[in-house]
Amino acid sequence: MAKNKSVLRADKVSKQFGDQPVLSDINLELRAGEWLAILGESGSGKSTLLRIFARFLDADQGKIIFNGEELKSVSGELIPGHESIRLIHQEFELFPNQTVEENISYSLRFYDSEYRRERVEELLEVAGLDYVRTHKAKLLSGGEKQRTAIAKALAEQPDVLLLDEPFAHLDNHNRRVLGDAIENMQKQQKTSCIFVTHESSDALAWSDRIAVLKNGKIIQVGTPSEVYNQPVNSYVAELTGGINWLGKGEKRHFIRPEKVKPTKFQEKSKWQGKVEAIRFKGNYWEIRCTNGQEQLSFYRSKKTVEIGDTVFLTYAAKDLGNI
Numbered sequence: 453m454a455k456n457k458s459v460l461r462a463d464k465v466s467k468q469f470g471d472q473p474v475l476s477d478i479n480l481e482l483r484a485g486e487w488l489a490i491l492g493e494s495g496s497g498k499s500t501l502l503r504i505f506a507r508f509l510d511a512d513q514g515k516i517i518f519n520g521e522e523l524k525s526v527s528g529e530l531i532p533g534h535e536s537i538r539l540i541h542q543e544f545e546l547f548p549n550q551t552v553e554e555n556i557s558y559s560l561r562f563y564d565s566e567y568r569r570e571r572v573e574e575l576l577e578v579a580g581l582d583y584v585r586t587h588k589a590k591l592l593s594g595g596e597k598q599r600t601a602i603a604k605a606l607a608e609q610p611d612v613l614l615l616d617e618p619f620a621h622l623d624n625h626n627r628r629v630l631g632d633a634i635e636n637m638q639k640q641q642k643t644s645c646i647f648v649t650h651e652s653s654d655a656l657a658w659s660d661r662i663a664v665l666k667n668g669k670i671i672q673v674g675t676p677s678e679v680y681n682q683p684v685n686s687y688v689a690e691l692t693g694g695i696n697w698l699g700k701g702e703k704r705h706f707i708r709p710e711k712v713k714p715t716k717f718q719e720k721s722k723w724q725g726k727v728e729a730i731r732f733k734g735n736y737w738e739i740r741c742t743n744g745q746e747q748l749s750f751y752r753s754k755k756t757v758e759i760g761d762t763v764f765l766t767y768a769a770k771d772l773g774n775i
């Protein structure tokens with residue numbers, strides 16, 4: 453499959469429910485083999501867009517193009533959905549009384565038994581499910597259910613996998629296990645994947661590109677580093693991480709806290725203020741300072757200041773962002 457080839461594309465897609473516009477003029481493409489995150493707050497229209505891509509819902513306007521061909525309307529179909537596009541909802545759709553193995557194997561029921569056995573073994577391995585292979589689906593943890601549902605969907609070798617909030621309700625350890633498992637499965641099978649999330653850390657960590665959705669409009673599409681380092685507006689800047697604002701009006705800039713450094717020397721500093729809050733974040737400390745007009749936060753691996761201390765801060769001009 454040629455890289456950068458468009459597999460699935462929304463072309464000027466709009467949708468409203470009653471008189472509420474939910475998606476407006478969406479242009480977005482999923483490229484071959486890529487992992488695309490749709491990042492947005494609750495109610496921004498993420499699941500609606502995913503359901504339109506999955507052919508469970510028709511757009512009011514616009515087209516969905518799959519491998520170069522416009523897909524037909526869903527309304528005439530007896531069974532909604534598309535055979536090459538698999539959507540995994542937040543409710544997983546597993547057979548609760550069947551084991552993990554049986555759930556995955558079910559997707560391969562039309563293949564001969566040897567291929568089926570080999571493929572189930574392969575998927576159990578890459579999804580990190582071997583240790584629960586004989587457990588009934590209803591007894592699995594959220595993360596295990598999510599991985600089983602993805603392995604089951606990938607057994608069918610869809611061209612496109614659509615995941616609705618795959619990381620929701622998972623603790624940090626299980627997020628990592630799931631992320632690694634999807635990455636393994638995706639590499640092995642070269643499936644193209646869209647996942648929706650409201651957590652910027654998941655979008656930044658696990659995607660090749662991020663599309664930011666706000667009030668039904670795509671406001672930025674780019675690699676995680678483009679979206680994080682060159683956000684198009686203050687909404688994207690604040691959605692994707694810690695942010696400091698400096699200056700006013702035309703001279704207003706932003707800088708990420710990790711780009712701000714303390715210095716011992718006042719003459720080398722660009723900003724001076726007092727520490728007003730110190731927060732322990734596990735692997736670093738967040739120190740927030742104020743000079744009466746502005747606040748500036750920075751991160752340190754050790755706690756070297758106390759509340760009320762005067763600090764001299766500096767940063768490189770190249771790290772200042774303009775919006």
Ligand SMILES: Nc1ncnc2c1ncn2[C@@H]1O[C@H](COP(=O)(O)OP(=O)(O)OP(=O)(O)O)[C@@H](O)[C@H]1O
Nearest residue numbers: 469470474492493494495496497498499500501650
């Ligand atoms: N079938 C429907 N009928 C009427 N309104 C709907 C329907 N489905 C979604 N909506 C509305 O459309 C808007 C967008 O919903 P959607 O589920 O796409 O958002 P979302 O970004 O996925 O949110 P969340 O992260 O909370 O799941 C919401 O205001 C929702 O109430």
